[in-house]
Amino acid sequence: MVKNISIRLFFIFSLMVSAGVCALPVWGGSPKREMRGVWLATVWGIDWPSVTGTTPAIQRKQKAEMMELLDRCEKMNLTSVFFQVRGMADVMYDSKLEPWSSFISGKRGISPGWDPLEFVVNECHKRGLECYAWVNPFRWSAGTNYDSDIDRKWKDQGWLLSYGKYTVFNPGIEEVREHIVNICREIVTGYAVDGLVFDDYFYPNRIPETSDAPDYALWQEQSPWMSFGDWRRANVHKTVADIHCMLLDTRPDVRFGISPAGVAGKSHTSSDKWGMLPCGVKADDWQYKEIYSDPLGWLYQQTVDFISPQIYWPTTHSTAPYEPLVRWWSNAAGLYGCHFYSSMTLAPLEKNNTPSQRSEILRQVEANRALSMTGEFGSVFYSAKFLGKLSQDIAREHYSSKALSPRICRKGGEKPLSPSGLSSKGGVLSWREQKCDSGKLRRYAVYAFPAHLSREEIMDTRGDGIDSRYLVRISYGCSVAVPMGMGYAVTAIDGDSVESDPVFL
Numbered sequence: 242m243v244k245n246i247s248i249r250l251f252f253i254f255s256l257m258v259s260a261g262v263c264a265l266p267v268w269g270g271s272p273k274r275e276m277r278g279v280w281l282a283t284v285w286g287i288d289w290p291s292v293t294g295t296t297p298a299i300q301r302k303q304k305a306e307m308m309e310l311l312d313r314c315e316k317m318n319l320t321s322v323f324f325q326v327r328g329m330a331d332v333m334y335d336s337k338l339e340p341w342s343s344f345i346s347g348k349r350g351i352s353p354g355w356d357p358l359e360f361v362v363n364e365c366h367k368r369g370l371e372c373y374a375w376v377n378p379f380r381w382s383a384g385t386n387y388d389s390d391i392d393r394k395w396k397d398q399g400w401l402l403s404y405g406k407y408t409v410f411n412p413g414i415e416e417v418r419e420h421i422v423n424i425c426r427e428i429v430t431g432y433a434v435d436g437l438v439f440d441d442y443f444y445p446n447r448i449p450e451t452s453d454a455p456d457y458a459l460w461q462e463q464s465p466w467m468s469f470g471d472w473r474r475a476n477v478h479k480t481v482a483d484i485h486c487m488l489l490d491t492r493p494d495v496r497f498g499i500s501p502a503g504v505a506g507k508s509h510t511s512s513d514k515w516g517m518l519p520c521g522v523k524a525d526d527w528q529y530k531e532i533y534s535d536p537l538g539w540l541y542q543q544t545v546d547f548i549s550p551q552i553y554w555p556t557t558h559s560t561a562p563y564e565p566l567v568r569w570w571s572n573a574a575g576l577y578g579c580h581f582y583s584s585m586t587l588a589p590l591e592k593n594n595t596p597s598q599r600s601e602i603l604r605q606v607e608a609n610r611a612l613s614m615t616g617e618f619g620s621v622f623y624s625a626k627f628l629g630k631l632s633q634d635i636a637r638e639h640y641s642s643k644a645l646s647p648r649i650c651r652k653g654g655e656k657p658l659s660p661s662g663l664s665s666k667g668g669v670l671s672w673r674e675q676k677c678d679s680g681k682l683r684r685y686a687v688y689a690f691p692a693h694l695s696r697e698e699i700m701d702t703r704g705d706g707i708d709s710r711y712l713v714r715i716s717y718g719c720s721v722a723v724p725m726g727m728g729y730a731v732t733a734i735d736g737d738s739v740e741s742d743p744v745f746l
Contacts (some may be wrong), residue, residue, distance in 0.1 A: 276619020284328035334358035369715030494736020575614035582619035587627035
């Protein structure tokens with residue numbers, strides 16, 4: 242009780258600060274550290290691919306489309322791509338556990354003849370972009386009755402839970418949760434992904450809490466002393482916690498986050514038990530009582546590194562205005578040492594690509610920075626197909642320089658070893674790879690600056706190493722092309738985005 246009272250008092254103070262009662266730092270221009278992500282959806286070919294199939298011509302077209310999308314991300318100075326690799330218990334990589342996705346090959350279980358995840362990871366890294374594997378943990382179907390051998394096996398095992406048009410893997414079954422952990426383990430150990438992210442599909446929407454519910458008997462068998470709803474939420478919590486533990490054991494450098502619905506903690510029922518104030522907007526917290534998602538619990542238990550709620554409403558919305566939601570989420574995440582990166586929709590640009598609509602999105606980016614409790618902020622745009630409608634505005638006004646991802650300080654924060662053997666020849670800068678306790682370092686930051694400037698003159702005014710104006714490349718290798726006749730510096734960056742001391746040339 243004392244802990245929750247202390248947390249609540251701190252939460253009140255934090256809201257006062259972010260509301261303007263106390264001074265906030267103003268993050269103008271192009272901050273050095275910021276999540277600048279994009280959701281790249283593959284289910285139903287929302288963003289990619291435009292065609293499915295297995296012929297060499299289709300493979301070439303799919304790869305060309307992907308490279309065009311990633312080129313745009315690089316040109317916009319984004320940091321991260323959230324690539325959907327598992328949408329309906331089918332995958333975009335060569336898996337031993339689940340079938341190939343029909344959204345790449347045209348038929349569930351049929352190989353497209355290449356490995357999209359391997360390709361996307363490599364192409365992202367060539368461009369200095371982080372690649373996050375986006376996984377839908379429970380969703381099996383949105384109305385289609387899949388009938389492959391593995392799907393029939395899952396049906397026979399009783400793993401599936403249906404209500405309305407959605408069928409999901411039943412989170413109440415321990416073997417299901419183990420399967421989801423194994424899928425995520427397969428991804429992070431088989432591919433050099435930088436992160437893992439879930440979205441907001443958990444239980445089927447509005448599944449009843451009555452005796453005719455399809456999981457009623459399982460609840461009664463396992464935990465009748467809990468309410469039906471709390472039992473379901475606990476099953477989701479267990480899955481998230483198990484993923485967190487698996488990552489600590491296998492790939493502690495991988496960042497793990499979830500993108501829940503944009504409104505949470507609306508009632509005292511959901512906020513009091515975690516020691517937080519309810520969210521003050523008028524909109525309903527449907528996810529807590531209808532899909533059994535309780536993101537405040539993940540933050541409290543620190544089983545995620547970041548939260549990226551889908552705040553898909555404008556600043557002028559009557560019941561879910563953007564800025565109060567950003568303020569509340571930022572403070573909720575910051576209380577427990579987690580990061581908050583707002584997921585924002587670009588969909589209005591499809592029908593209303595006007596200066597005022599683009600200005601609304603830029604205002605939201607500004608709010609994500611200005612209302613941050615911790616200074617570790619970011620924006621994740623939904624979705625990739627709309628980026629072209631915003632690219633010039635945001636690159637000019639807010640993303641004029643490249644950026645590093647925010648540091649995950651709670652994991653330790655000790656600086657990695659600096660690169661060594663820095664040399665330049667024919668416009669190519671190279672160095673020797675360094676190792677650290679967790680193995681191979683993830684990437685390097687390359688800076689180029691006018692040679693007449695002193696080292697003191699190129700430093701960031703906020704004390705975060707070299708100013709991002711001189712950041713010309715993020716490299717996953719040990720050599721890059723650089724403009725000639727400049728001064729150079731290289732730093733090593735580990736999986737938590739902690740930067741080493743620079744080495745100069």
